[in-house]
Amino acid sequence: MKISRWLLAGAATLGLGSALAMYWQGRVPPEIVAARALGAELAQKGREGVPACISCHGTQGEGNAAAGFPRLAGLDAGYLARQLRDYGREAPLTGAHFDKIARDYSKTPRINLPYSTLTPGLRHDAIMSPIAKALKADEVDALAQYYAAQAFVAVPLAGDPETLERGEDLALRGKPEYGVPGCFACHGQNGVGVGAVFPALTGQPPQYVIEQLNRWQAGSRDNDENGLMRSVAEWMTEGDKHAIAAYLANQSYRSDAQ
Ligand code: HEC
Ligand code: HEC
Numbered sequence: 001m002k003i004s005r006w007l008l009a010g011a012a013t014l015g016l017g018s019a020l021a022m023y024w025q026g027r028v029p030p031e032i033v034a035a036r037a038l039g040a041e042l043a044q045k046g047r048e049g050v051p052a053c054i055s056c057h058g059t060q061g062e063g064n065a066a067a068g069f070p071r072l073a074g075l076d077a078g079y080l081a082r083q084l085r086d087y088g089r090e091a092p093l094t095g096a097h098f099d100k101i102a103r104d105y106s107k108t109p110r111i112n113l114p115y116s117t118l119t120p121g122l123r124h125d126a127i128m129s130p131i132a133k134a135l136k137a138d139e140v141d142a143l144a145q146y147y148a149a150q151a152f153v154a155v156p157l158a159g160d161p162e163t164l165e166r167g168e169d170l171a172l173r174g175k176p177e178y179g180v181p182g183c184f185a186c187h188g189q190n191g192v193g194v195g196a197v198f199p200a201l202t203g204q205p206p207q208y209v210i211e212q213l214n215r216w217q218a219g220s221r222d223n224d225e226n227g228l229m230r231s232v233a234e235w236m237t238e239g240d241k242h243a244i245a246a247y248l249a250n251q252s253y254r255s256d257a258q
Contacts, residue, residue: 028258032145035138039146042139049134053143056127061150065157065249068207071200074255077141077148078196084140086123086223088132123223151257154203159246167247170240178235183244186228191248192255197225202253206245213241 043061046052053072058064061073072080135143159167171191174182184191186198193200201209215221216233224230236244 035142035145036149038139039142039144042143043146050131050139060152061147062152063203063205063208065155065205065207068205068211070205070208071152071203072147073150074152075148075200076193076196077144079193079199080147081140081144082196083123083223084132084135084143086121087125087128088135088140089122091122121223123221149258152203152253152255154251154253156252157206157246157249159250163243163246164250166239166243167245167250170244171247174232175235175240180232180235183232186232190251190253192253201248202251204248206242206249209245209248210241 042050043053043057053061056064056067056069057072058069061071063069063071063073132140170182171184172182174180174185183201186194187201188194188198191201212221213233213236216224216230217236219230222230
C-alpha cells in the first residue's frame, strides 16, 4: 500500500519532469532547430568539397582518443564557431606582421617575455584549415549549434597514480612559483568549460591536449583571448603536459543533449 503510493508519487514526478523537458525543448527557437538540422546533415554526410565530420570526430562527436582527434560534442557553440572561423582565416597581408619565433620552452624556465604578434586569431592546421575554408558562414554556425547540443560521456582512461597526482596539482593549483593559475581556475571546475572563451578540457584525448600545448609553445596556435592560454603553456615542461593530459582523460564526466 505504502510502496504503491511512493511509486505513484515517483511516476507523477517523472511525468512532470518529462513534460517540463518537452516544454523546454519546445522553447528552442526555430532558427536554432533549423541550424542543428543542417549541422547534423553536414556532420554526417558532408557535401561536395566538405568531408563528413564524423569520419574523424566520431559518430556522436565524441572524438577519437587513438588518433588524437578532439571531442566536439557538448562544447560551447560560440567556441566551436570561432575555432572554425580561425582555422579558415588567412593571415592578413597588409599592416605590421611579425612572425613568431618558434622556441622550445619545455627544457628550462623562461625569463624574458616573448615578442607578441599583431595578427592574432589564427589557428592553422593541415587537416582542419582546408575544411574550414570550404565552409560557408551559415554552415559554420549550423555545425557549431549541432555539436554544442550533442550529449557527451567521457570514458575515463587509466593512468598511474603519481602522474595523476601531479596532473591534479596542475589542474587545481597550477604553478604558483611562476604565477601560473590552475587550469580549472579558467576552464571551470573539473574542466567542464566556461562560456565561449574557456573550452571544456575533460574528455579531450591526451594526445590532442599535449599537441595544443606544444603548438602554443611553438607559436603556431595563436587565437586565444589576450594570449591567456599561451602565457600558461609557456611554463609547462614535457612532464607537466603529460601529467595534465593524463589527469584530464582520467575524469568521469557527462553532459546531456540539449
Ligand atoms: C580528416 C579528419 C577530420 C575531419 C574530416 C574533420 N576534422 Fe575537425 N579536426 C581534425 C583534427 C586532426 C583536429 C585538431 C587540429 C588541431 O590540432 O588544431 C580537428 C579539430 C577540430 C576543431 C577544434 C576543436 C577544439 O576543441 O578546439 C573543430 C571545431 C573541428 N575540428 C570541427 C570539424 C567539423 C565541423 C568538421 C566537418 C565539417 C571536421 N572538423 C572534420 C580532424 C578532422
Ligand atoms: C588564464 C586562463 C587560463 C588558464 C589558467 C588555463 N587556460 Fe587553457 N585556455 C584558455 C583559453 C582562453 C583558451 C581558449 C583558446 C582559444 O580561444 O582558442 C584555452 C584553451 C585550452 C586548450 C585548447 C582546448 C581545445 O579544445 O582546443 C587546452 C588543451 C588548454 N587550454 C589546456 C590548459 C591547461 C592544461 C591548463 C592548466 C595547466 C590551462 N589550459 C589553463 C585559458 C586558460
